[in-house]
């Protein structure tokens with residue numbers, strides 16, 4: 001039930017939250033490069049869906065539910081970026097991952113995550129792939 | 138310089154084009170589940186960019202440039218879907234690929250394509266991955 005934009009906010013909020021699990025509207029606005037008014041609007045929506053609590057002085061606290069999904073979204077981003085990097089993808093991977101991450105189902109993400117673990121545990125496969133590409137040229 | 142929507146149109150037009158390289162506005166509208174008026178609008182834009190020619194009786198002809206990019210877009214779709222399927226992804230892959238394909242750079246697509254060839258040429262790696270997942274459970 002989360003839109004790509006909501007996912008981006010939750011991912012950023014958890015990035016910005018310290019150990020106590022909170023950040024501020026202004027920091028979110030700066031980090032996502034949007035106006036504080038847009039952040040406030042989205043914060044209201046996410047608060048209605050019980051992902052966070054909006055408190056005085058612009059403080060934003062994730063709920064347990066928000067913390068859980070935020071951690072998943074952040075991990076999904078890191079793992080997709082690392083998987084692409086691992087097989088040799090280059091360029092603005094941060095940006096590419098920002099755009100694809102929302103469209104991968106949970107089940108398929110788990111498979112991609114297992115596949116990354118598999119490649120990390122079997123480094124000879126990447127050496128073999130590198131050799132394969134050389135031979136193709 | 139192509140938007141995701143333009144890419145979807147070119148991909149569909151080449152799917153629908155027969156050996157003579159043409160299709161019709163109505164068939165495009167049906168296949169993309171949009172109104173003929175929307176198709177006409179997009180056809181105009183793509184014609185201005187020299188990807189196709191719009192002729193009488195609603196006939197749409199790809200130019201050599203349109204044919205070339207259309208073939209790339211179709212191949213990109215097929216390869217991304219096959220790569221996901223190959224490592225075990227399931228569910229509505231058609232839909233997932235529709236949403237991610239536009240955001241992968243040409244260079245990184247080439248790497249993913251090489252990686253798929255590599256996996257197809259080395260089927261023991263997929264067996265090893267399958268075993269790896271079993272052992273994890």
Ligand SMILES: [Mn+2]
Nearest residue numbers: 011077098101
């Ligand atoms: Mn992200």
Ligand SMILES: [Mn+2]
Nearest residue numbers: 148214235238
């Ligand atoms: Mn497609």
